[in-house]
Every structure is written in structure tokens, then in C-alpha cells.
Amino acid sequence: MPDPSAVAVFADLREEGRELDALVRELSEAGWAKPTPASGWTVAHQIAHLHWTDRAALVSLTDAAGFAGMVEEALAAPDSFVDEGAEEGAAMPPAELLARWRAGRGALDEALAAASPDTRFPWYGPPMKAASMASARLMETWAHGQDVADALGVRRTPTARLRHVARIGVRARDYAYAVRALPAPAEQFRVELTAPDGAGVWAYGPEDAPQRVTGPALDFCLLVTQRAHRADLVLTATGADADRWLDIAQAFAGPAGPGRAPGASR
Incomplete structure (x- = not known):
């Protein structure tokens, strides 16, 4: 089956x-x-x-x-x-x-x-x-x-399909460090993302992790695919390592991309 x-x-x-x-x-x-x-x-x-x-x-x-x-x-x-x-x-x-x-x-x-x-x-x-x-x-x-x-010039309506993108972005955390020849943090982060319909939260990582990222799932997906600059997104990092991750996160394989400039999207 x-x-x-x-x-x-x-x-x-x-x-x-x-x-x-x-x-x-x-x-x-x-x-x-x-x-x-x-x-x-x-x-x-x-x-x-x-x-x-x-x-x-x-x-x-x-x-x-x-x-x-x-x-x-x-x-x-x-x-x-x-x-x-x-x-x-x-x-x-x-x-x-x-x-x-x-x-x-x-x-x-x-x-x-x-x-x-x-x-x-x-x-x-x-x-x-x-x-x-x-x-x-x-x-x-x-x-x-x-x-x-x-x-x-089209604004798309985000859907629950973004859960696949979000999951890859979380799982690729250490890859984002490796591709930049940086050591990955030893501890896992907690990631809590508000679902596109606003009715639930997609959570990843230990519930009691001191370092965490929160915000809309759409914004997280735009960040990890480098389709928007962090400055244009509503994402909050708690902890220095989590904050650093949001500057380098990527969900895709290959070298680190240049990403978007602030104010270039949305």
C-alpha cells in the first residue's frame, strides 16, 4: 500500500x-x-x-x-x-x-x-x-x-503546501553553515511558524530549546529560498546563533546565493 x-x-x-x-x-x-x-x-x-x-x-x-x-x-x-x-x-x-x-x-x-x-x-x-x-x-x-x-506583479495566496518548504528550510540549517565554511551550532533551535491560514503553528525542534525563530510560515519560506531579504520579513530570532542563522539560511543545494536586496520584494 x-x-x-x-x-x-x-x-x-x-x-x-x-x-x-x-x-x-x-x-x-x-x-x-x-x-x-x-x-x-x-x-x-x-x-x-x-x-x-x-x-x-x-x-x-x-x-x-x-x-x-x-x-x-x-x-x-x-x-x-x-x-x-x-x-x-x-x-x-x-x-x-x-x-x-x-x-x-x-x-x-x-x-x-x-x-x-x-x-x-x-x-x-x-x-x-x-x-x-x-x-x-x-x-x-x-x-x-x-x-x-x-x-x-502578482501576489500569490500562500497555501498549506508551504509546510514542505518550511521543513526543508529547517532541516537544511547545518547545510547553510557548511556551504559558507562556518561551524554549525551544536544545539538545535525551536522554530514556530504561523500557518498561512492563521489557524495553527508548524513547530520544529525541541520545545524547550532556548534559541528559537518565530513568525509567519510565508516569511520563513521566502527567507530560506532567498526570495526576500530578512529586513522585509516579520521573523523574530531569540539567541545569537538563531539570529545569525536568519542571515544565512537557505533551503536549496549549491553555493550560497546573493539573495534579494532590502526593499526589493513584497
């Missing part, structure tokens, strides 16, 4: 993709060419990047040798392979890019559902089970969707 929690995240990933699809499906060519907050990336680059990474996830799930080849290509051009993948897709006519992204999402959805739930599949970071891979794809879809929404 399928794991209900895995089935739920697969469904949430599908819905996140549909929501972003609704933002771009009626865009004109000028709309696809609009610049987003990511320097040098248009709306087309954002969708092309998602298509590229969805394809990488599909290859990971279905062709281990093929994915090993993709990793070798990345290692050969570590500073440019992400941009190159986005550039290739962004050069397509918008209708073709949209059709390929949709087809890729469908294929990935089928592969996730068919994957062995206990198998760990290779990735550019640590290997992941299918449910974790779906959570990571949702996080990236949401984050790049935020770039698209910002470019189009």
Missing part, C-alpha cells in the same frame, strides 16, 4: 505546478520575456530551469547511469551548467517550452508514483527517497514561481 504521506506530497507537487502553469499559460511573448528578480533571467528562463531540473529528477528516478553522466557534465562546468540549462530552454518558442515543461511534469509525476518508496535516488546533493525528491521539486517550483509572480 502506498505511503499516504508520499502520496500527499506528490499531489501537492502537482498542484504547485498547476498554480504556476496558470500564471504563464496565457502570457504573450513579451510576458515570457519579462525580467525576473534573478539577474539575467526572464520568465522563460525560470520555466526553462524548472523543466531542466524536472528532467534531471526524472533521469535520477529512471536511469542511474544517465544521471551519473549529468553529474559529470555539471562537475565539468560547476559555475555555468545551471545557467546554460536555463538559456537552452529560454531560447525555445514559448509554446514549445510550455508544452515540454508540462510533459516533463507529467512524466515526473508518474515516475515518482512508480518509484520504490525506500530507495534512495542520486542527486546533486545527498541521495533522496522519492517523497523527499518530490518535496525538493515542490520547494523549487514554489521559489521560482515566486520569481515569476514578482515579475508579473
